[in-house]
Amino acid sequence: MASLDIIEERSDPAVQRIIDVTKHSRSVVRTVLIEDIEPLLQSIRAGVEFTEVYGLDTAPPPAELLEACEKRGIRVRLLASALANQIFKAEKKPKLFGIAKVPRPSRFKDLADRTGDVILLDGVKIVGNIGAIVRTAFALGAAGIVLVDSDLPTIADRRLIRASRGYVFSLPIVLASRDEALEHLRRSGLRPMVFEAEGDHTVGDLGAIDERIVLMFGSEKTGPSGALSDLATETVSIPMNPEAESLNVSVSAGIALHARARRNLGA
Numbered sequence: 001m002a003s004l005d006i007i008e009e010r011s012d013p014a015v016q017r018i019i020d021v022t023k024h025s026r027s028v029v030r031t032v033l034i035e036d037i038e039p040l041l042q043s044i045r046a047g048v049e050f051t052e053v054y055g056l057d058t059a060p061p062p063a064e065l066l067e068a069c070e071k072r073g074i075r076v077r078l079l080a081s082a083l084a085n086q087i088f089k090a091e092k093k094p095k096l097f098g099i100a101k102v103p104r105p106s107r108f109k110d111l112a113d114r115t116g117d118v119i120l121l122d123g124v125k126i127v128g129n130i131g132a133i134v135r136t137a138f139a140l141g142a143a144g145i146v147l148v149d150s151d152l153p154t155i156a157d158r159r160l161i162r163a164s165r166g167y168v169f170s171l172p173i174v175l176a177s178r179d180e181a182l183e184h185l186r187r188s189g190l191r192p193m194v195f196e197a198e199g200d201h202t203v204g205d206l207g208a209i210d211e212r213i214v215l216m217f218g219s220e221k222t223g224p225s226g227a228l229s230d231l232a233t234e235t236v237s238i239p240m241n242p243e244a245e246s247l248n249v250s251v252s253a254g255i256a257l258h259a260r261a262r263r264n265l266g267a
Contacts (some may be wrong), residue, residue, distance in 0.1 A: 006057050008080045014052060017099055018087055020244060033179040034101050034106060035094035036165065040165030041068055044099060049075045053098035056109050061096055074098070102156040106144065106172035108184045114143035114172070116264040117212055118190060119257075120181065121122050122148045122228050123219040124249055131163020132250035140257040141264030143212070144172035148228070176229060185231055190214045192232040199237030206236065206259040215256050241266050 007014055021033045031051070034043050040053065041064065055070055057078045061069075069076050074208040084093055111118055119137050124130060130150065137145055153162065155173045176184070185192055189208075193201070194216040206213075215234055238247060238255055247255075257264070 004055075004060065004078050006080055007054075007201045010083060011232075012087070013056075014077070014099075015083065016085060017051065021099055023060050023086070027152050029156055030102055030153045032100055032161070033094075033095040033097055033158060034100055034161055035158075036162070037062060037065060039161055039164075039166030040065060040096065040098055040187045040192075043169050044068045044074070046166070047170040048103060048169050051099040052077060052100070052184065053096075056080045056084055059095040065096070077137075081082055098204075101155065103169060105154075105158055108146075108174055108176075108180075108188075108220060111144045111146070111174065112171035113144050113160050113187065115212070116141045116143035117257075117260055118146060118214045119250070119253060120146045120148065120185075120192075120214055120216045120228070121150065121218075122178070122181075124217065125149075125219070127152070127157065127159040127231065128163045129248065129250040131160055131165075131168070133253045134160075134171070134173065135165040135167050136250070136254045136257055138167045140254075140261045142171065142260075143215060143267075144174065146174045146176055146181055146184070148178050151255060152244060182227060182231060185214060187230075188214075190213075191234070192216055192228075193234045193236050194218075194232040195237070195256065196228050196229075196235045197237060197246075199235035201234060201236045203236055203238045203255055203259050206256065207262060209260075211261060213260075215253070215260075217253055219249065 021031050034040055053074055053076045055078050058081050059074060066076060119142055155168050160168055190212050192214040216228060238252060
């Protein structure tokens with residue numbers, strides 16, 4: 001660890017980069033702070049371009065991260081704890097983080113180039129739910145995710161990166177308006193299926209479908225919008241205890257993706 005340089009002076013250009021990336025008022029987001037070991041490792045594996053990675057002088061980076069950074073040619077330095085306290089002030093001080101360039105936004109074409117199913121989330125706004133779905137979608141072979149009315153201006157949102165454990169960069173996630181999503185679904189030729197309490201199919205039927213489908217979910221309270229629901233001629237339900245009001249949307253998506261895993265993973 002002695003080979004890692006320690007940043008002790010506020011005049012170091014890295015300090016201003018860190019301060020800039022933590023500003024909440026940024027109108028244009030070109031860089032993002034990625035923190036903690038797993039999100040950092042997954043982001044590096046996904047090919048995200050890093051400026052630098054930092055640990056604290058009291059908590060040096062683990063060997064696994066140092067090895068990953070060395071393979072990608074990413075510089076790693078330590079930040080003096082006293083200086084870190086000045087930089088982050090009232091914010092939670094990360095012990096391990098990196099500054100990365102925000103990748104270009106995903107497009108619908110990126111979904112078309114892949115073979116798995118597509119997840120469409122309409123009006124799902126809780127970042128923790130979106131992040132959980134991202135992790136599951138990547139693990140179970142989905143092509144990507146379309147977010148409609150999520151209130152997220154970019155996928156390079158620190159909350160989403162944390163919630164997805166860094167997998168947000170490992171598959172295409174398209175931020176789209178409702179009209180854009182409708183137009184894509186009409187043109188794609190994919191089979192849209194919307195999840196509702198009383199469906200034409202049960203989730204167990206999904207495993208027998210040998211074609212790409214769009215699995216559409218809305219918020220727990222309102223479900224998908226009328227326009228998107230109307231486009232889906234087939235509905236799917238998840239059998240459950242009638243005394244339970246509903247399932248969390250991330251749980252529902254996980255159940256659906258598990259039913260499709262054999263097809264999506266090619267197992």
